[in-house]
Amino acid sequence: AQSVAQPEDQVNVAEGNPLTVKCTYSVSGNPYLFWYVQYPNRGLQFLLKYITGDNLVKGSYGFEAEFNKSQTSFHLKKPSALVSDSALYFCAVTSPRSSASKIIFGSGTRLSIRP
Amino acid sequence: NAGVTQTPKFQVLKTGQSMTLQCAQDMNHNSMYWYRQDPGMGLRLIYYSASEGTTDKGEVPNGYNVSRLNKREFSLRLESAAPSQTSVYFCASRDLGGGPTDTQYFGPGTRLTVL
Numbered sequence: 001a002q003s004v005a006q007p008e009d010q011v012n013v014a015e016g017n018p019l020t021v022k023c024t025y026s027v028s029g030n031p032y033l034f035w036y037v038q039y040p041n042r043g044l045q046f047l048l049k050y051i052t053g054d055n056l057v058k059g060s061y062g063f064e065a066e067f068n069k070s071q072t073s074f075h076l077k078k079p080s081a082l083v084s085d086s087a088l089y090f091c092a093v094t095s096p097r098s099s100a101s102k103i104i105f106g107s108g109t110r111l112s113i114r115p
Numbered sequence: 116n117a118g119v120t121q122t123p124k125f126q127v128l129k130t131g132q133s134m135t136l137q138c139a140q141d142m143n144h145n146s147m148y149w150y151r152q153d154p155g156m157g158l159r160l161i162y163y164s165a166s167e168g169t170t171d172k173g174e175v176p177n178g179y180n181v182s183r184l185n186k187r188e189f190s191l192r193l194e195s196a197a198p199s200q201t202s203v204y205f206c207a208s209r210d211l212g213g214g215p216t217d218t219q220y221f222g223p224g225t226r227l228t229v230l
Binding site: 006009032034036042043044045046049051090092102103104105106107108 | 119148150155156157158159160163173205207209217218219220221222223224
């Protein structure tokens with residue numbers, strides 16, 4: 001069965017510092033991995049994804065994520081945080097073997113950037 | 116190109132009432148999904164439709180039914196609403212390319228309160 005874990009409910013970072021939001025996954029076969037961001041009272045917006053190829057994936061708003069197969073992780077990173085990055089972040093996983101294309105989401109991590 | 120649209124945006128029901136949440140996408144995607152989002156629970160999959168004419172249960176299907184009316188539309192019905200169904204409901208669609216185009220897109224959400 002597929003599963004995603006986001007071990008931190010909240011991450012607090014000072015503006016200008018690097019940030020990391022952690023995600024680990026469990027899936028049969030090769031994973032497809034996604035990061036989404038949700039701002040208050042809004043739907044989820046796609047940030048980036050890993051399907052195949054380069055382990056370092058670059059996405060929207062200066063975010064990037066590194067796929068690590070041996071650690072089954074896909075941590076979201078940004079070199080210099082902005083206050084406007086404060087939001088709820090979701091990691092998600094699926095695979096080509098997944099029954100009829102289900103995507104499973106983590107429980108979310110609230111990122112708070114202080115000025 | 117409106118993406119994924121949902122109606123209504125807000126709804127208040129009394130226990131035992133029924134209602135249908137509507138979802139439509141104009142991206143010609145094969146797969147559509149219904150999720151609910153509750154505080155601290157992340158997104159949980161209720162039902163999904165891998166392609167027109169098929170529907171399958173997700174993680175939390177009890178108390179819900181769905182209809183994939185055509186390729187564009189995927190509705191979620193609550194036959195007899197319960198307070199436990201108070202939540203924010205998101206519809207999503209996905210192009211199952213399995214490659215660079217494989218991304219899930221979300222609607223703006225429906226905030227449902229059951230009294």
